[in-house]
Amino acid sequence: MAMNQSKERILAGAKELFLARGYAGTTVDAICEKAKLTKGSVYYFFDSKEDLGLAVLDWSLRRATQMLASGPYIGIVDPVEKAFAFLEHLEKCSRELWSGGCLLGSFSVELADTNSRMQKAVAKMFQAVADVFAEQLQPIAAQCTGKQAPRASEFADTLLGILEGSIILAKAYRDPTRIPKAIRRFRLSLATLIAEPA
Numbered sequence: 001m002a003m004n005q006s007k008e009r010i011l012a013g014a015k016e017l018f019l020a021r022g023y024a025g026t027t028v029d030a031i032c033e034k035a036k037l038t039k040g041s042v043y044y045f046f047d048s049k050e051d052l053g054l055a056v057l058d059w060s061l062r063r064a065t066q067m068l069a070s071g072p073y074i075g076i077v078d079p080v081e082k083a084f085a086f087l088e089h090l091e092k093c094s095r096e097l098w099s100g101g102c103l104l105g106s107f108s109v110e111l112a113d114t115n116s117r118m119q120k121a122v123a124k125m126f127q128a129v130a131d132v133f134a135e136q137l138q139p140i141a142a143q144c145t146g147k148q149a150p151r152a153s154e155f156a157d158t159l160l161g162i163l164e165g166s167i168i169l170a171k172a173y174r175d176p177t178r179i180p181k182a183i184r185r186f187r188l189s190l191a192t193l194i195a196e197p198a
Contacts, residue, residue: 079139099176
């Protein structure tokens with residue numbers, strides 16, 4: 001088996017287990033069993049479980065970023081229309097990306113107070129996601145005027161909060177449709193906001 005395939009199996013298996021059992025509840029042995037590889041294979045690629053956890057976060061974020069960056073919105077010229085089309089693409093991808101949960105959110109809740117390395121990595125990755133959202137939502141923010149006009153970074157933080165909250169509710173109710181519905185409501189609220197006269 002090719003080295004990259006083995007590593008990919010470890011990352012995919014670890015992600016699935018981390019989401020289902022949490023970081024502390026997932027052993028390296030369980031990851032090996034899931035990936036159908038030996039412990040030596042895991043430690044060939046990763047020095048520790050913590051290094052594996054960080055690698056899974058990075059791998060997941062890169063895959064999500066690639067999926068979001070390849071949407072049909074990229075060909076739209078009008079910046080406001082493009083921003084709304086990005087939100088529509090996010091909505092369409094949401095079930096595939098987060099129906100099993102959000103690893104960033106899970107690690108944040110579980111490890112923020114006990115593992116400073118993980119906490120810093122998670123915060124940095126959340127900021128990277130917020131920065132992508134802010135860049136995409138900037139044209140909508142530019143349409144808002146007045147003293148109370150929100151900035152793109154505020155829209156991004158709101159979207160991130162809505163997204164994480166909807167992922168938790170989707171898990172609690174075993175209803176993954178809550179995630180795209182929440183994104184749709186956010187998108188429609190932005191459309192209403194910029195349609196209202198100043």
